Amino acid sequence: MIEYYTFKHRGDSLDFLDEVYLTLIPNMTVAIFYGSHLAEGARSQTLLFSEILNSEEGAKSISELNSVMTECLDENSEYLLLRSVNDGIECFRRGEVCAKIIRNGTVSILPNGYFRLSSDDRLVCATSNFYRFLTDEGILADALVSDTCSEWMNMMIRRISDQNQLKCGNLSAVTLKLGN
Amino acid sequence: MYDFSLLPEDSIVAICVALALFAFSFISFSIILLYSLIKTNIYTKQHKDKLKLVCDVAYFHERGKRDNQEDSIYISPMDKAEDNGVVVACSDGMGGLLNGEVVSKYVTDSLTENYPYKFDAQDDNAAVITDISNKVYEEYHLGAGATLVMVHVYDDYMNFYSLGDSNIILIRNNHATLLNYKQNYITLMIRKFAEGGIDTVDAYKDTRAKGLIDFVGNHNCHVLKTSKPLRLMENDILIISSDGVTDSIPLNRLVNHIHFDQNASGIARSLKYGVKTKRNPRQDNYSAIVIKMTRSFV
Numbered sequence: 001m002i003e004y005y006t007f008k009h010r011g012d013s014l015d016f017l018d019e020v021y022l023t024l025i026p027n028m029t030v031a032i033f034y035g036s037h038l039a040e041g042a043r044s045q046t047l048l049f050s051e052i053l054n055s056e057e058g059a060k061s062i063s064e065l066n067s068v069m070t071e072c073l074d075e076n077s078e079y080l081l082l083r084s085v086n087d088g089i090e091c092f093r094r095g096e097v098c099a100k101i102i103r104n105g106t107v108s109i110l111p112n113g114y115f116r117l118s119s120d121d122r123l124v125c126a127t128s129n130f131y132r133f134l135t136d137e138g139i140l141a142d143a144l145v146s147d148t149c150s151e152w153m154n155m156m157i158r159r160i161s162d163q164n165q166l167k168c169g170n171l172s173a174v175t176l177k178l179g180n
Numbered sequence: 181m182y183d184f185s186l187l188p189e190d191s192i193v194a195i196c197v198a199l200a201l202f203a204f205s206f207i208s209f210s211i212i213l214l215y216s217l218i219k220t221n222i223y224t225k226q227h228k229d230k231l232k233l234v235c236d237v238a239y240f241h242e243r244g245k246r247d248n249q250e251d252s253i254y255i256s257p258m259d260k261a262e263d264n265g266v267v268v269a270c271s272d273g274m275g276g277l278l279n280g281e282v283v284s285k286y287v288t289d290s291l292t293e294n295y296p297y298k299f300d301a302q303d304d305n306a307a308v309i310t311d312i313s314n315k316v317y318e319e320y321h322l323g324a325g326a327t328l329v330m331v332h333v334y335d336d337y338m339n340f341y342s343l344g345d346s347n348i349i350l351i352r353n354n355h356a357t358l359l360n361y362k363q364n365y366i367t368l369m370i371r372k373f374a375e376g377g378i379d380t381v382d383a384y385k386d387t388r389a390k391g392l393i394d395f396v397g398n399h400n401c402h403v404l405k406t407s408k409p410l411r412l413m414e415n416d417i418l419i420i421s422s423d424g425v426t427d428s429i430p431l432n433r434l435v436n437h438i439h440f441d442q443n444a445s446g447i448a449r450s451l452k453y454g455v456k457t458k459r460n461p462r463q464d465n466y467s468a469i470v471i472k473m474t475r476s477f478v
Binding site: 154 | 378
């Protein structure tokens with residue numbers, strides 16, 4: 001079973017320039033593009049990112065997909081690609097977008113490559129602008145007390161809101177629970 | 181080039197012997213140094229394995245400018261900590277309602293009666309709290325209530341339970357984090373505003389913002405609880421407190437009142453005087469239990 005919740009908020013910016021992509025078929029794939037962090041050409045790069053994912057290239061393996069991204073996107077592009085493979089997850093991140101994993105009462109950044117998951121693991125994928133207003137302990141506590149991914153996300157949003165009333169630029173994140 | 185053939189044979193032999201001796205001493209010294217380094221590391225590791233994380237606990241319980249003490253605290257027997265862990269709780273009688281001190285005392289007395297708690301039975305422990313809440317409801321029918329924060333530490337893990345807007349604060353690496361989210365109306369408004377894609381400024385201006393949506397005394401309350409325990413580290417500091425503490429010392433200023441080499445008593449004392457020196461003419465009751473995780477022989 002896969003449970004997920006996505007959050008996209010333009011904050012105090014005029015536009016939402018990030019991209020959050022999620023598909024469940026054939027394998028669950030999550031991709032986040034940190035367009036709002038680009039100095040120029042954000043909109044075209046964001047569009048290009050989602051075009052690649054929606055094309056037949058999107059079905060390729062993470063490493064192949066990443067090669068295509070590297071080839072087509074601006075060199076300053078920052079993104080995260082995540083795909084469930086068998087009983088684990090394959091991850092590639094570039095720049096200040098990352099996934100954090102909650103396991104055994106601790107939180108840590110998911111490394112690039114294949115990572116085996118257990119049924120209790122929870123994941124949050126987000127841009128650095130989302131993490132900037134959170135502590136690892138806060139992310140962890142919210143994950144451990146929430147029953148669903150949406151509840152977890154809402155708790156983190158509450159923490160961000162307490163600091164800046166969501167007037168903080170684009171916020172993009174996905175909470176995930178894979179397994180039984 | 182030196183011509184060693186000019187040296188007397190005895191001198192050459194002496195130099196060779198000296199060089200051999202030097203080489204021998206150097207090698208011996210290196211081996212001894214390497215051995216002692218390895219030995220020290222192994223010893224330190226073995227020694228550390230014998231040391232467990234234990235709770236150093238202290239508290240303060242002050243009335244502030246109120247006529248009554250509506251906070252109530254509970255600390256489980258420390259002599260049973262090795263078997264059952266350490267359970268601490270703080271209950272704060274709800275302002276504006278009658279019998280705040282009676283309800284908060286009833287909450288902590290009930291927690292005392294239900295001791296011991298199984299560490300991995302979070303649902304059962306939450307059910308105990310729901311049961312307490314239902315009994316308060318049957319007695320007062322929302323005419324009285326209290327908040328509750330409860331922490332259960334076992335070895336280097338903790339579970340927590342929360343109802344209302346009291347605090348469970350973790351200080352780690354010089355940064356304070358509120359672990360439990362406050363069950364007040366503002367939470368619902370933020371969710372609604374965020375889903376609508378707008379900022380949440382108006383949510384904080386709403387007069388109902390701080391009103392509690394759940395508390396002890398509510399019928400079939402929803403206890404916020406950890407489904408899996410949170411791992412604690414050496415030198416972590418837990419502060420389980422009523423909002424009288426954080427009303428005077430905001431979360432982001434807490435660390436300014438603490439020295440990290442202090443033990444739990446020292447931290448509790450610093451916080452107590454920190455609140456006192458604010459000289460708030462409307463100071464609410466303020467109580468806190470401080471737990472410092474230290475490594476020690478058991």
